[in-house]
Amino acid sequence: MTYAIEAEGLTKRFKQTQALAGVDLAARTGTVLGVLGPNGAGKTTTVRVLCTLLRPDGGRARVAGHDVLRRPGLVRASIGLTGQYAAVDEMLTGYENLLMIGRLLGVPRPAARHRATELLERFRLADAAGRAAKTFSGGMRRRLDLAASLVGRPEVLFLDEPTTGLDPHSRGELWEIVRGLVSDGTTVLLTTQYLEEADQLADHVVVIDHGRVIAGGTPDELKDQVGGQVLRVRPADPADLDTVHALVAVAAGPATALDGQAVTAPVRDPGLLPTVVRHLAEAGVAVAELELRRSSLDEVFLALTGHRAEADPSHAGPGAAPPGPGPGHPGARAHAARTEVPA
Amino acid sequence: MTAVGLTAERPTGSGHARPWAAIQQTATMAWRNLVQIKHNPMELMDLSVQPVMFVLLFTYVFGGQMEGSTERYLQYALPGIIVQNALFATMSTAIGLNTDLTKGVFDRLRSLPIARFAPLLGRILADLGKQLWSLALMLTLGFALGFRADRGVAGVLGTALLILVFALAVSWLSVLVGMVAGDPEKVQILVFTLIMPITFTSSAFVRPETMPDGLRAWSDINPATQLSDACRGLLTGGEVASPVLWSLVWAAGFAAVFFPLAMRAYRARA
Numbered sequence: 001m002t003y004a005i006e007a008e009g010l011t012k013r014f015k016q017t018q019a020l021a022g023v024d025l026a027a028r029t030g031t032v033l034g035v036l037g038p039n040g041a042g043k044t045t046t047v048r049v050l051c052t053l054l055r056p057d058g059g060r061a062r063v064a065g066h067d068v069l070r071r072p073g074l075v076r077a078s079i080g081l082t083g084q085y086a087a088v089d090e091m092l093t094g095y096e097n098l099l100m101i102g103r104l105l106g107v108p109r110p111a112a113r114h115r116a117t118e119l120l121e122r123f124r125l126a127d128a129a130g131r132a133a134k135t136f137s138g139g140m141r142r143r144l145d146l147a148a149s150l151v152g153r154p155e156v157l158f159l160d161e162p163t164t165g166l167d168p169h170s171r172g173e174l175w176e177i178v179r180g181l182v183s184d185g186t187t188v189l190l191t192t193q194y195l196e197e198a199d200q201l202a203d204h205v206v207v208i209d210h211g212r213v214i215a216g217g218t219p220d221e222l223k224d225q226v227g228g229q230v231l232r233v234r235p236a237d238p239a240d241l242d243t244v245h246a247l248v249a250v251a252a253g254p255a256t257a258l259d260g261q262a263v264t265a266p267v268r269d270p271g272l273l274p275t276v277v278r279h280l281a282e283a284g285v286a287v288a289e290l291e292l293r294r295s296s297l298d299e300v301f302l303a304l305t306g307h308r309a310e311a312d313p314s315h316a317g318p319g320a321a322p323p324g325p326g327p328g329h330p331g332a333r334a335h336a337a338r339t340e341v342p343a
Numbered sequence: 344m345t346a347v348g349l350t351a352e353r354p355t356g357s358g359h360a361r362p363w364a365a366i367q368q369t370a371t372m373a374w375r376n377l378v379q380i381k382h383n384p385m386e387l388m389d390l391s392v393q394p395v396m397f398v399l400l401f402t403y404v405f406g407g408q409m410e411g412s413t414e415r416y417l418q419y420a421l422p423g424i425i426v427q428n429a430l431f432a433t434m435s436t437a438i439g440l441n442t443d444l445t446k447g448v449f450d451r452l453r454s455l456p457i458a459r460f461a462p463l464l465g466r467i468l469a470d471l472g473k474q475l476w477s478l479a480l481m482l483t484l485g486f487a488l489g490f491r492a493d494r495g496v497a498g499v500l501g502t503a504l505l506i507l508v509f510a511l512a513v514s515w516l517s518v519l520v521g522m523v524a525g526d527p528e529k530v531q532i533l534v535f536t537l538i539m540p541i542t543f544t545s546s547a548f549v550r551p552e553t554m555p556d557g558l559r560a561w562s563d564i565n566p567a568t569q570l571s572d573a574c575r576g577l578l579t580g581g582e583v584a585s586p587v588l589w590s591l592v593w594a595a596g597f598a599a600v601f602f603p604l605a606m607r608a609y610r611a612r613a
């Protein structure tokens with residue numbers, strides 16, 4: 001197994017701010033690496049260093065097998081970058097933007113034209129292809145920006161918060177595109193503040209905060225690493241809540257908590273669930289909901305960084321429907337004990 | 344949805360910008376800067392309406408009072424109007440570069456395996472092309488209004504060449520401004536407050552003889568005076584050698600000071 005992206009001890013300081021304080025990360029060829037972190041964590045700085053746009057103060061990095069400091073030209077020939085803010089030429093049409101990139105990459109004119117048209121269709125921009133990009137909506141600009149980073153068929157693609165500002169539909173579409181690219185062998189590094197996005201797309205996730213990697217692993221490993229599983233019991237009759245709380249606390253310990261109409265407790269011992277079920281049966285309490293689930297990446301994030309990740313707009317409001325009840329999705333509930341299938 | 348066609352072997356085999364590739368990249372960037380005009384009516388205004396407007400206003404508003412006849416004043420002022428317009432136009436380089444920086448276009452370009460200076464050279468080439476367009480427009484309008492180029496085609500070509508050389512030299516100042524300014528609006532304001540006084544205290548529109556002594560002394564060395572006199576000499580006759588020489592000295596001075604500074608700023612940010 002080779003690594004398309006490897007970084008070791010990257011540091012970068014901007015005057016007062018230590019943006020990177022020793023970032024280590026690696027992405028296997030053909031996989032998606034999710035870089036998760038709150039505002040100001042150093043995600044963009046990391047991406048800029050890996051894309052040769054910024055010289056690190058210290059540390060080493062290789063992208064597509066080339067050292068970013070010693071062989072920036074070869075790195076650039078292997079990568080595509082979609083930055084945090086759409087970097088399209090507003091005074092050119094969508095078509096001209098893509099044509100320009102193709103020509104800059106040395107693609108002969110007919111092939112560059114063909115490629116531009118193909119990408120515009122692929123990103124549902126064909127209708128707007130002849131309009132100046134300044135008339136595009138935010139989502140259209142982001143799609144054009146992504147298309148621009150794919151003109152050169154990069155081996156390694158960097159996406160810096162690619163779905164920020166996209167509606168749930170466009171986000172789902174982008175996820176499909178990323179999955180398609182990966183199935184064709186592209187390696188993707190994707191930064192995000194949306195835990196669900198990392199959960200959905202990433203094979204491997206690193207969590208960074210204050211310029212440092214504070215945790216890493218598969219989404220499942222991360223969930224296991226912090227808090228393991230969570231037991232949730234909701235009595236049929238809210239009047240039984242205190243009884244249930246006391247029962248669960250006996251088995252699960254002091255971390256047992258009330259969460260609305262339900263009782264939750266971290267699960268450290270696999271025997272907890274049968275024990276709780278037995279106690280509930282003995283006490284004769286009717287249960288409306290009994291659930292054993294992994295802690296969500298949200299909870300992982302909270303535990304690791306001490307603050308919540310930014311709210312995911314597709315989950316805004318209690319009634320908002322999640323885009324899909326994917327495996328491991330915290331919204332998937334069952335009325336019987338179940339453990340979730342790893343994503 | 345499938346991503347077939349999105350990946351495959353890359354069309355570019357190498358990350359090294361070979362000379363031919365660099366030329367082609369520069370040409371692509373120049374093309375891009377010219378195609379932009381199509382979608383930006385304001386730029387078309389700058390390039391076309393503004394020069395036409397200045398020629399008409401100066402000729403018909405000031406002409407009678409300045410020289411007693413609009414034709415006589417046109418004969419005096421057209422070279423100066425051309426110079427003022429050329430100086431303003433050099434600053435579009437600053438605005439264009441600054442816009443690319445602030446909109447993130449430079450980040451995209453830098454992430455591509457292209458020659459580092461292709462975006463800059465493409466911009467400068469395109470801006471020189473725009474200079475020629477405005478110059479041709481103003482001369483054509485001038486001829487239509489009765490301007491006479493007494494030195495003929497050679498004078499016109501000499502003027503075009505001198506304007507281009509001077510504009511190229513000043514554009515390094517423009518590059519510097521574009522690379523260090525915070526945003527395009529600031530560039531616009533800075534440029535206006537810089538160029539207006541320089542051209543108005545020169546021989547571009549009035550004969551410096553009527554100015555107060557101190558101002559006149561400045562006017563005599565003012566680069567806009569030298570360049571206006573040089574163009575005047577080349578187009579309508581009169582002294583040529585000295586003002587052309589001094590224009591070139593000024594151009595060399597601009598280039599010597601601002602080229603290194605501009606390059607340093609460009610390397611640092613783009």
Ligand SMILES: Nc1ncnc2c1ncn2[C@@H]1O[C@H](COP(=O)(O)OP(=O)(O)OP(=O)(O)O)[C@@H](O)[C@H]1O
Binds near residue numbers: 015018040084
């Ligand atoms: N050019 C710069 N000059 C000064 N400080 C900078 C610069 N770029 C980044 N920083 C600082 O470095 C830190 C990390 O910034 P970075 O943009 O990498 O964070 P991020 O994780 O991408 O955040 P966000 O989620 O808001 O995009 C921040 O404190 C930021 O203010």
Ligand SMILES: [Mg+2]
Binds near residue numbers: 043044045
């Ligand atoms: Mg960022």
